[in-house]
Amino acid sequence: MRNAVIAAIALGLVGCNRPSDPPAGHDSKNMPGHTGPEGHDHEASKERAFHAQEHEEQAQAFADHRGRGHHKHHRFTNAAEWTAQFDSPDRAVWQKPDEVVAALKLTPGMTVADLGAGTGYFTMRLAKAVPEGRVIANDLEPDMVKWIGERAAKEGLANVTTVEGASADPKLPEGLDVALMVDTYHHIDEPSRFFGKVRDALKPGGLLVVVDFKKDAPEDAPGPPAAMRVDDAIVAAHLQKLGLTHERTDRELLPYQYLVFMRKPG
Ligand SMILES: C[S@@+](CC[C@H](N)C(=O)[O-])C[C@H]1O[C@@H](n2cnc3c(N)ncnc32)[C@H](O)[C@@H]1O
Structure with missing residues (x-):
């Protein structure tokens, strides 16, 4: 199993379609079928519990592999191209x-x-949802950070602050109520160091939500190829190891993605 994970990581050096790629299929006939909420499916829960140890090992293999610098995510250098x-x-x-x-x-x-x-696809929406609060938009790429700053100004959203992070340090201020990461977990080179910093920046009781592509979504679903997708149980096991509590995973809200809800103990 460990070898399969390493092979998947090695294959998955590209995460998203390049801007020049044709858009991935959005045809509703490609939507995966659902057999009921994951959390309520007894057999599925048993299966997941049974493999919990294996997931932990995979999570460790995943983190170790990236920690040794074997994974290099591709760069998102040009915001004007990626916005399309x-x-x-x-x-x-x-x-x-x-x-x-x-x-x-x-x-x-x-x-x-x-x-x-x-x-800033989510940043702008988050800023509207917290009109008396603040959104910290973090990215590794200077051009993305600049783009978001300009976009927030154009959209009249004064409560957006941008932060250019480092690969292993998002450089967040302390006191976050919520941290959201969408379609990015599979790109993080040093997830243990990165999410250790996220944990530290969250308030006690604060929430981290990771949204990423389901391992079992169809190969032609939007997002990275299946080999690069990270199973939601691996995400939860990895973040649990860092001291966050797994509150729930929602695999029903979105057709191709899961949402993993992790809480910092209060
Ligand atoms: C697929 S995009 C997702 C963008 C956005 N979350 C969305 O849903 O539209 C991944 C983004 O993660 C950024 N990224 C990759 N590694 C990062 C890291 N270690 N810290 C911060 N941002 C990172 C990339 O530069 C890119 O902008």
Whole structure:
């Protein structure tokens, strides 16, 4: 199993379609079928519990592998090119951004981080959801950070602050109520160091939500190829090892992605 994970990581050096790639299929006939909420499917729960140890080992292998610098994610250097893909109106059909933001149960004064914010697809929506609070938009790429700053100004959203992070340090201020990471977990080179910093920046009781592509979504679903997708149980096991509590995983809200909810103990 460990070898399979390493092979998957080695294959998965590209995470998203390049801007020049044709848009991935959004045809509703490609939507995976659902057999009922994951958390309520007894057999599925048993299966997942049974493999918990294996997932932990995979999570460790995943983190170790990246920690040794074997994984190099591709860069997102040019925001003007990526916006066509990230901000495409077609994306809303499966990304359901308003439903994702609603699932965070934000209140108007909260401080929220958008981790790996890209061109600000979620940042702008989060900023509208916390009009008396603040959104910290973090990205590794200077051009993404600049783009978000300009976009927030154009959209009249004064409560957005941008932060250019480092690979292993998002450089967040302390006191976050919520941190959201969308379609980015599989790109993080040093996840243990990175999420250790996220944990430290969260308030006691604060929430981290990771949204990423389901391992078992169809190969032609939007997002990275299946070999590069990280199973939600691996994400939860990895973040648990860092001291966060796994509250729940939602595999029903979105057709191709899961949402993993992790809470910093209060
Ligand atoms: C696929 S995009 C997702 C953008 C955005 N979250 C969205 O949903 O539209 C991944 C983003 O993560 C950023 N990224 C990758 N590694 C990062 C890291 N270690 N810290 C911060 N951002 C990172 C990339 O520069 C890119 O903008």
